[in-house]
Amino acid sequence: MSLFKGLAKILFPHTCVLCAERSDQSRDMCIECEKKLPWTHSVCKQCGLHLPSGTDTDICGHCQQKTPQFDRVLALCDYADPIDRLITAAKFNQKLVYTRLLGELLAKQVTQKWYQSQPMPSLIVPVPLHDARIKARGYNQSVEIAKIVSKKLHLPFSFDICKRNKATLAQSGLTHAEREKNMKNAFTLRSTSIASHVAIIDDIVTTGHTVGELSKQLRAAGVKQIDVWCCARTQRDKG
Ligand SMILES: [Zn+2]
Ligand SMILES: [Zn+2]
Structure with a gap:
């Protein structure tokens, strides 16, 4: 050299x-x-999906008709190239360089963009994986991402507040009804004393059923404000 x-x-x-x-x-x-990167913008402030062009509201029709269990989805990017490759690499290659990078990008967005005039959550809850999947993969990528975000933002995170009851099927390829059924009762909370403002961390939010189901449990345990931080959001218009 x-x-x-x-x-x-x-x-x-x-x-x-x-x-x-x-x-x-x-x-x-x-x-x-x-x-x-395919940074997310012009999205519904509640579900994080693109708003139809020319719309003058910041909440989409779907959320107006049926309010989601979470308060807002904050996504770094639309699920597209190249963030999709980074997320896949973080999930399957045992390469924590990717989870570290995704965590750093999330932390940057939280401090520089998402919480300029909003109160910060006081606890981070990564979406849990079922034990069988952790065993197969060796780690939970959302926990690894959450560790970095937690460290950067000096926010506590809890990876054992909630348990995943079943190794749910991959949501892709399922119909809307099947997805809802697949996620039903997927989580059990281990504690009923949780912060009043929580940020759920997931690597990718696809239909919103997973974070919706987890939010339902958190809501039932008295959590008042639930924000979802994710690296990518699958957009309807992108399939
Ligand atoms: Zn480069
Ligand atoms: Zn919406």
Whole structure:
């Protein structure tokens, strides 16, 4: 290694996971690649789905008709390339570099964008996985992401407040009714004394049934405000 390369590595120790160039930031993504992420905007402030263009309300028709169990979904990105690849890598490759990066991006968005004029939650609850799935994968990616967010924001997180009762089927490929049935009673809370304002962390929110079911349990335990922080939100218009 040349002296120049050696010095550069000390000054810029991070490598961008997308372009493999040296990162000019204190995380494993360069500014250029970060700018090009499919950042979420113009979405319903409750469910996080795109609002129809030209709409003059900030809550979509679905949420107006049937209020979700959670108060708001805050998503980093729409579920699209390349965030989808990062999430898959975080889930299956045992590579915690991806969960660390996703956690850092979430923490940045929380402090710089989402909570400018809003009170912060006082507890982070990652969506639990069933024991069988943790055993197979070795870890719960949402817990790993939550650990980073918790550390960055100095917010406590609890990974054992809630238990996943069944190894639910993957939601993709199921009909709406099947998804609802699949998630029913999927969680049991182990504590009834929980903070009044909670942020649920999930890597990806697809239909909202998983975080909806968890929110239902938290709500029943007296949680007043439930925000959902996720790395990506599947948009209806993107399938
Ligand atoms: Zn890059
Ligand atoms: Zn909505």
